[in-house]
Amino acid sequence: MRMVDLIKKKRDGKTLTKEEIDFIVDGYTSEDITDYQMSAFLMSVYFQDMTDEEITWLTTAMSQSGDVIDLSDIEGIKVDKHSTGGVGDTTTIVLAPLVASVGASVAKMSGRGLGHTGGTIDKLEAIPGFQVEIPNDQFTKLVNESHVAVTGQSGNLAPADKKIYALRDVTATVDSIPLIASSIMSKKIASGADAIVLDVTTGDGAFMKNLDDAERLAHTMVRIGHLANRQTMAIISDMSQPLGNAIGNSNEIIEAIDSLKGNGPEDLMEMVYVLGSQMVVLAKKADTLEEARNMLEESINSGAAVDKFKEMIRNQGGDDSIVDHPELLPHAKYTIEVPAKKSGVVSKIVADQIGVAAMMLGAGRRTKEESIDYAVGLYLNKKVGDEVVEGEPLVTIQANREDVKDVMTVIYDNIEIGESGEEPVLIHKIITE
Numbered sequence: 328m329r330m331v332d333l334i335k336k337k338r339d340g341k342t343l344t345k346e347e348i349d350f351i352v353d354g355y356t357s358e359d360i361t362d363y364q365m366s367a368f369l370m371s372v373y374f375q376d377m378t379d380e381e382i383t384w385l386t387t388a389m390s391q392s393g394d395v396i397d398l399s400d401i402e403g404i405k406v407d408k409h410s411t412g413g414v415g416d417t418t419t420i421v422l423a424p425l426v427a428s429v430g431a432s433v434a435k436m437s438g439r440g441l442g443h444t445g446g447t448i449d450k451l452e453a454i455p456g457f458q459v460e461i462p463n464d465q466f467t468k469l470v471n472e473s474h475v476a477v478t479g480q481s482g483n484l485a486p487a488d489k490k491i492y493a494l495r496d497v498t499a500t501v502d503s504i505p506l507i508a509s510s511i512m513s514k515k516i517a518s519g520a521d522a523i524v525l526d527v528t529t530g531d532g533a534f535m536k537n538l539d540d541a542e543r544l545a546h547t548m549v550r551i552g553h554l555a556n557r558q559t560m561a562i563i564s565d566m567s568q569p570l571g572n573a574i575g576n577s578n579e580i581i582e583a584i585d586s587l588k589g590n591g592p593e594d595l596m597e598m599v600y601v602l603g604s605q606m607v608v609l610a611k612k613a614d615t616l617e618e619a620r621n622m623l624e625e626s627i628n629s630g631a632a633v634d635k636f637k638e639m640i641r642n643q644g645g646d647d648s649i650v651d652h653p654e655l656l657p658h659a660k661y662t663i664e665v666p667a668k669k670s671g672v673v674s675k676i677v678a679d680q681i682g683v684a685a686m687m688l689g690a691g692r693r694t695k696e697e698s699i700d701y702a703v704g705l706y707l708n709k710k711v712g713d714e715v716v717e718g719e720p721l722v723t724i725q726a727n728r729e730d731v732k733d734v735m736t737v738i739y740d741n742i743e744i745g746e747s748g749e750e751p752v753l754i755h756k757i758i759t760e
């Protein structure tokens with residue numbers, strides 16, 4: 328087989344065989360295939376697309392390119408959750424202990440953020456002492472004993488994807504549905520969970536800017552999951568404005584604690600209940616979504632959910648006193664209000680640009696090498712659909728520098744106040760096949 332022939336085949340819109348796709352993935356992983364040939368191949372996929380079968384073969388080849396985690400030592404059904412990305416997305420930090428508190432096993436592998444704010448792993452590291460690098464045997468033990476552990480992705484999980492993703496990033500081939508679907512699912516499959524709940528986000532703050540594309544991505548990933556014998560479902564959710572009120576790291580931990588105590592923002596709580604109910608049913612801890620939701624609500628009301636979060640923090644070496652004393656988390660030197668310039672109704676909050684504003688404060692990384700300032704971030708006092716009076720604080724900036732004019736400018740440019748505005752629909756669709 329010659330790579331040049333396979334590039335031509337895809338360029339001309341033909342369908343590749345499993346052997347051909349294996350040849351490409353193996354060859355690129357072992358560096359027998361060069362970056363320039365792989366780049367040409369990725370661009371031809373971008374324009375010519377792939378069939379469901381091709382996407383499944385690509386996913387399988389990438390998932391088998393490195394370590395495949397065996398969670399079979401953990402009793403029962405292990406569920407994982409994955410979001411295609413958002414701004415201020417605190418969901419996982421609430422979901423993991425909450426779902427575990429009703430007896431479903433959550434074996435969560437998470438990435439670091441290379442977006443506007445930290446990823447889940449970075450946010451958890453805002454908790455003093457919290458260890459995110461835990462050895463596999465320890466991970467298994469924790470999930471068995473405590474139903475929950477959250478760890479950073481092992482270094483050699485789907486290395487083919489790591490290499491291909493880095494190349495896509497610099498060849499304008501990231502936003503391709505077959506490439507995104509195979510990239511995400513290769514890691515989920517290699518990380519060993521039996522059931523996968525996907526949150527496919529749509530809107531300004533997401534990869535998929537419109538609903539049709541999000542739907543196709545969701546269907547594609549669900550099909551790949553089923554073909555790989557994993558129970559898989561997806562919800563399509565709105566990411567046109569950030570989720571919840573807090574955007575940052577420490578402040579999102581506080582938001583998660585509030586949520587586990589039943590005082591979380593409405594949109595975040597709704598996401599948590601919808602995704603959590605699906606996870607509990609997939610784990611066979613409830614027969615219906617309604618029953619699952621009641622169990623989750625009860626766990627929050629009784630305090631079991633927040634206790635499980637304390638246990639999860641202790642298990643991973645963290646200081647659980649932050650749950651009742653959030654002032655022990657890193658906090659910013661300056662709190663600066665951004666007042667509304669006029670009265671009206673908030674009609675738009677551009678998620679990705681608000682994410683950029685948080686990053687400018689230091690809440691996220693511009694490059695892999697940068698470090699994160701856990702203390703800083705933004706708090707949205709108003710969300711789309713809320714009334715606001717001139718002079719009222721629209722956003723609170725938590726900063727470690729006194730001059731934040733640059734951040735204020737980005738905020739003013741990306742929050743619109745109009746005559747009217749409606750709260751966006753949070754969950755567009757639920758996809759099970």
Ligand code: URA
Nearest residue numbers: 492506507508510511
């Ligand atoms: N997240 C991934 O892991 N891969 C993609 O291609 C896009 C988002």
Ligand code: CA
Nearest residue numbers: 415570571573
């Ligand atoms: Ca949030």
